[in-house]
Amino acid sequence: MLHIIKSPSGLTDAINLIQPDDAILLVEDAVYALFRQSSSLIGLKDQKDRCWVLQEDLVARGLVDLVNVDAQLTDFKGFVCLTEQHTQSITWD
Structure with missing residues:
Protein backbone atom coordinates (compact mmCIF):
# COMPACT_ATOMS: atom_id res chain seq x y z
CA MET A 1 0.00 0.00 0.00
CA LEU A 2 1.17 3.52 -0.80
CA HIS A 3 0.16 6.15 1.75
CA ILE A 4 0.05 9.58 0.13
CA ILE A 5 0.16 12.05 3.00
CA LYS A 6 -0.96 15.62 2.24
CA SER A 7 -0.84 17.30 5.67
CA PRO A 8 0.71 16.91 9.13
CA SER A 9 -2.70 15.89 10.50
CA GLY A 10 -2.97 13.29 7.73
CA LEU A 11 0.34 11.84 8.88
CA THR A 12 -0.93 11.69 12.45
CA ASP A 13 -4.08 9.88 11.27
CA ALA A 14 -2.15 7.41 9.11
CA ILE A 15 0.83 6.60 11.29
CA ASN A 16 -0.79 3.80 13.30
CA LEU A 17 -2.18 2.13 10.18
CA ILE A 18 1.05 1.99 8.18
CA GLN A 19 2.26 -1.59 7.84
CA PRO A 20 5.91 -2.74 7.50
CA ASP A 21 5.58 -3.32 3.73
CA ASP A 22 3.84 0.00 3.04
CA ALA A 23 5.40 3.06 1.41
CA ILE A 24 4.88 6.67 2.46
CA LEU A 25 4.92 9.72 0.18
CA LEU A 26 4.82 13.18 1.76
CA VAL A 27 3.28 15.84 -0.49
CA GLU A 28 1.84 19.34 -0.12
CA ASP A 29 1.94 20.57 3.51
CA ALA A 30 2.99 17.16 4.84
CA VAL A 31 6.56 18.08 3.84
CA TYR A 32 6.64 20.34 6.92
CA ALA A 33 6.62 17.17 9.03
CA LEU A 34 10.29 16.73 8.11
CA PHE A 35 11.10 19.77 10.28
CA ARG A 36 9.07 18.96 13.39
CA GLN A 37 10.82 17.10 16.19
CA SER A 38 7.47 16.07 17.66
CA SER A 39 6.29 14.81 14.31
CA SER A 40 4.85 11.35 13.87
CA LEU A 41 7.53 10.90 11.23
CA ILE A 42 10.17 10.45 13.94
CA GLY A 43 9.07 6.84 14.36
CA LEU A 44 9.70 6.22 10.67
CA LYS A 45 13.10 7.89 10.36
CA ASP A 46 14.92 4.58 10.53
CA GLN A 47 12.88 3.40 7.54
CA LYS A 48 14.15 5.83 4.92
CA ASP A 49 13.96 3.13 2.25
CA ARG A 50 10.16 3.32 2.24
CA CYS A 51 9.55 7.03 2.82
CA TRP A 52 9.61 9.60 0.00
CA VAL A 53 9.02 13.34 -0.18
CA LEU A 54 7.93 15.19 -3.31
CA GLN A 55 10.76 17.55 -4.20
CA GLU A 56 8.49 19.99 -6.04
CA ASP A 57 6.53 20.59 -2.83
CA LEU A 58 9.76 21.29 -0.93
CA VAL A 59 10.76 23.78 -3.64
CA ALA A 60 7.31 25.43 -3.65
CA ARG A 61 7.62 26.05 0.10
CA GLY A 62 11.22 27.28 -0.06
CA LEU A 63 12.44 24.30 1.96
CA VAL A 64 14.64 22.43 -0.49
CA ASP A 65 17.88 24.03 0.74
CA LEU A 66 16.96 23.65 4.41
CA VAL A 67 16.11 20.00 4.51
CA ASN A 68 18.38 17.18 5.54
CA VAL A 69 15.70 14.63 4.89
CA ASP A 70 15.22 11.27 6.46
CA ALA A 71 13.27 10.39 3.34
CA GLN A 72 14.07 9.92 -0.31
CA THR A 87 -1.51 -1.88 -6.36
CA GLN A 88 -3.34 0.05 -3.66
CA SER A 89 -2.97 3.58 -2.41
CA ILE A 90 -4.73 5.83 0.05
CA THR A 91 -4.55 9.60 0.34
CA TRP A 92 -4.58 11.21 3.77
CA ASP A 93 -5.63 14.89 3.95
Missing part, protein backbone atom coordinates in the same frame (compact mmCIF):
# COMPACT_ATOMS: atom_id res chain seq x y z
CA LEU A 73 13.44 12.83 -2.66
CA THR A 74 11.28 12.10 -5.68
CA ASP A 75 9.77 14.08 -8.51
CA PHE A 76 6.42 13.70 -10.27
CA LYS A 77 7.79 10.91 -12.47
CA GLY A 78 8.86 9.08 -9.31
CA PHE A 79 5.41 9.69 -7.85
CA VAL A 80 3.89 7.92 -10.85
CA CYS A 81 6.39 5.05 -10.48
CA LEU A 82 5.40 4.64 -6.82
CA THR A 83 1.73 4.39 -7.77
CA GLU A 84 2.61 1.78 -10.40
CA GLN A 85 4.62 -0.27 -7.89
CA HIS A 86 1.80 -0.37 -5.33
Whole structure:
Protein backbone atom coordinates (compact mmCIF):
# COMPACT_ATOMS: atom_id res chain seq x y z
CA MET A 1 0.00 0.00 0.00
CA LEU A 2 1.17 3.52 -0.80
CA HIS A 3 0.16 6.15 1.75
CA ILE A 4 0.05 9.58 0.13
CA ILE A 5 0.16 12.05 3.00
CA LYS A 6 -0.96 15.62 2.24
CA SER A 7 -0.84 17.30 5.67
CA PRO A 8 0.71 16.91 9.13
CA SER A 9 -2.70 15.89 10.50
CA GLY A 10 -2.97 13.29 7.73
CA LEU A 11 0.34 11.84 8.88
CA THR A 12 -0.93 11.69 12.45
CA ASP A 13 -4.08 9.88 11.27
CA ALA A 14 -2.15 7.41 9.11
CA ILE A 15 0.83 6.60 11.29
CA ASN A 16 -0.79 3.80 13.30
CA LEU A 17 -2.18 2.13 10.18
CA ILE A 18 1.05 1.99 8.18
CA GLN A 19 2.26 -1.59 7.84
CA PRO A 20 5.91 -2.74 7.50
CA ASP A 21 5.58 -3.32 3.73
CA ASP A 22 3.84 0.00 3.04
CA ALA A 23 5.40 3.06 1.41
CA ILE A 24 4.88 6.67 2.46
CA LEU A 25 4.92 9.72 0.18
CA LEU A 26 4.82 13.18 1.76
CA VAL A 27 3.28 15.84 -0.49
CA GLU A 28 1.84 19.34 -0.12
CA ASP A 29 1.94 20.57 3.51
CA ALA A 30 2.99 17.16 4.84
CA VAL A 31 6.56 18.08 3.84
CA TYR A 32 6.64 20.34 6.92
CA ALA A 33 6.62 17.17 9.03
CA LEU A 34 10.29 16.73 8.11
CA PHE A 35 11.10 19.77 10.28
CA ARG A 36 9.07 18.96 13.39
CA GLN A 37 10.82 17.10 16.19
CA SER A 38 7.47 16.07 17.66
CA SER A 39 6.29 14.81 14.31
CA SER A 40 4.85 11.35 13.87
CA LEU A 41 7.53 10.90 11.23
CA ILE A 42 10.17 10.45 13.94
CA GLY A 43 9.07 6.84 14.36
CA LEU A 44 9.70 6.22 10.67
CA LYS A 45 13.10 7.89 10.36
CA ASP A 46 14.92 4.58 10.53
CA GLN A 47 12.88 3.40 7.54
CA LYS A 48 14.15 5.83 4.92
CA ASP A 49 13.96 3.13 2.25
CA ARG A 50 10.16 3.32 2.24
CA CYS A 51 9.55 7.03 2.82
CA TRP A 52 9.61 9.60 0.00
CA VAL A 53 9.02 13.34 -0.18
CA LEU A 54 7.93 15.19 -3.31
CA GLN A 55 10.76 17.55 -4.20
CA GLU A 56 8.49 19.99 -6.04
CA ASP A 57 6.53 20.59 -2.83
CA LEU A 58 9.76 21.29 -0.93
CA VAL A 59 10.76 23.78 -3.64
CA ALA A 60 7.31 25.43 -3.65
CA ARG A 61 7.62 26.05 0.10
CA GLY A 62 11.22 27.28 -0.06
CA LEU A 63 12.44 24.30 1.96
CA VAL A 64 14.64 22.43 -0.49
CA ASP A 65 17.88 24.03 0.74
CA LEU A 66 16.96 23.65 4.41
CA VAL A 67 16.11 20.00 4.51
CA ASN A 68 18.38 17.18 5.54
CA VAL A 69 15.70 14.63 4.89
CA ASP A 70 15.22 11.27 6.46
CA ALA A 71 13.27 10.39 3.34
CA GLN A 72 14.07 9.92 -0.31
CA LEU A 73 13.44 12.83 -2.66
CA THR A 74 11.28 12.10 -5.68
CA ASP A 75 9.77 14.08 -8.51
CA PHE A 76 6.42 13.70 -10.27
CA LYS A 77 7.79 10.91 -12.47
CA GLY A 78 8.86 9.08 -9.31
CA PHE A 79 5.41 9.69 -7.85
CA VAL A 80 3.89 7.92 -10.85
CA CYS A 81 6.39 5.05 -10.48
CA LEU A 82 5.40 4.64 -6.82
CA THR A 83 1.73 4.39 -7.77
CA GLU A 84 2.61 1.78 -10.40
CA GLN A 85 4.62 -0.27 -7.89
CA HIS A 86 1.80 -0.37 -5.33
CA THR A 87 -1.51 -1.88 -6.36
CA GLN A 88 -3.34 0.05 -3.66
CA SER A 89 -2.97 3.58 -2.41
CA ILE A 90 -4.73 5.83 0.05
CA THR A 91 -4.55 9.60 0.34
CA TRP A 92 -4.58 11.21 3.77
CA ASP A 93 -5.63 14.89 3.95
